[in-house]
Amino acid sequence: xxxxxxxxxxxxxxxxxxxxxxxxxxxxxxxxxxxxxxxxxxxxxxxxxxxxxxxxxxxxxxxxxxxxxxxxxxxxxxxxxxxxxxxxxxxxxxxxxxxxxxxxxxxxxxxxxxxxxxxxxxxxxxxxxxxxxxxxxxxxxxxxxxxxxxxxxxxxxxxxxxxxxxxxxxxxxxxxxxxxxxxxxxxxxxxxxxxxxxxxxxxxxxxxxxxxxxxxxxxxxxxxxxxxxx
Numbered sequence: 001x002x003x004x005x006x007x008x009x010x011x012x013x014x015x016x017x018x019x020x021x022x023x024x025x026x027x028x029x030x031x032x033x034x035x036x037x038x039x040x041x042x043x044x045x046x047x048x049x050x051x052x053x054x055x056x057x058x059x060x061x062x063x064x065x066x067x068x069x070x071x072x073x074x075x076x077x078x079x080x081x082x083x084x085x086x087x088x089x090x091x092x093x094x095x096x097x098x099x100x101x102x103x104x105x106x107x108x109x110x111x112x113x114x115x116x117x118x119x120x121x122x123x124x125x126x127x128x129x130x131x132x133x134x135x136x137x138x139x140x141x142x143x144x145x146x147x148x149x150x151x152x153x154x155x156x157x158x159x160x161x162x163x164x165x166x167x168x169x170x171x172x173x174x175x176x177x178x179x180x181x182x183x184x185x186x187x188x189x190x191x192x193x194x195x196x197x198x199x200x201x202x203x204x205x206x207x208x209x210x211x212x213x214x215x216x217x218x219x220x221x222x223x224x225x226x227x228x229x230x
């Protein structure tokens with residue numbers, strides 16, 4: 001997830017760094033709140049004034065001393081100002097930059113004191129508890145790939161270890177350019193696997209019991225036919 005600013009302002013405080021584990025809703029940084037806070041106070045003062053005017057007009061309206069359209073206009077003005085007040089409060093809340101998901105901060109793109117513009121990316125969050133490996137499989141294997149099949153993976157960074165996972169999605173579309181289709185496998189990282197690693201994945205799509213087997217290197221192939229010395 002890219003954490004972006006929903007408002008503009010000077011970055012006053014950084015409260016998280018790369019590598020920190022964060023929870024959804026946790027404040028990661030704070031922008032200068034002075035201007036939005038003053039806008040909230042102004043909108044609140046105007047709302048209180050209009051509410052007081054409407055309360056006085058309500059008494060007059062019940063005594064039939066003012067026209068109905070005048071009273072209805074005041075009610076409309078109060079509702080409009082209340083919405084404006086809520087909008088200013090929302091804008092003030094945007095000065096707190098919060099994490100949208102649980103995860104680890106993979107990258108921080110800003111520094112304290114920077115002028116942050118609307119939609120500026122501040123952090124990149126990664127949820128590494130469940131990682132996905134994407135395979136581009138030749139189309140001849142389309143019939144063998146299905147959701148739920150078990151897979152094993154080895155990665156160069158962690159030699160001698162096997163990681164078990166399952167196929168979670170199989171694309172129904174074959175890429176005409178490459179002749180492959182996408183297969184997505186999911187793994188529980190166990191805080192060992194890291195996003196961005198490269199690995200080799202083996203898919204077990206069929207099992208046979210009591211089968212006669214020989215080493216693959218014992219097969220001799222000639223003119224498209226396989227043979228073996230007895």
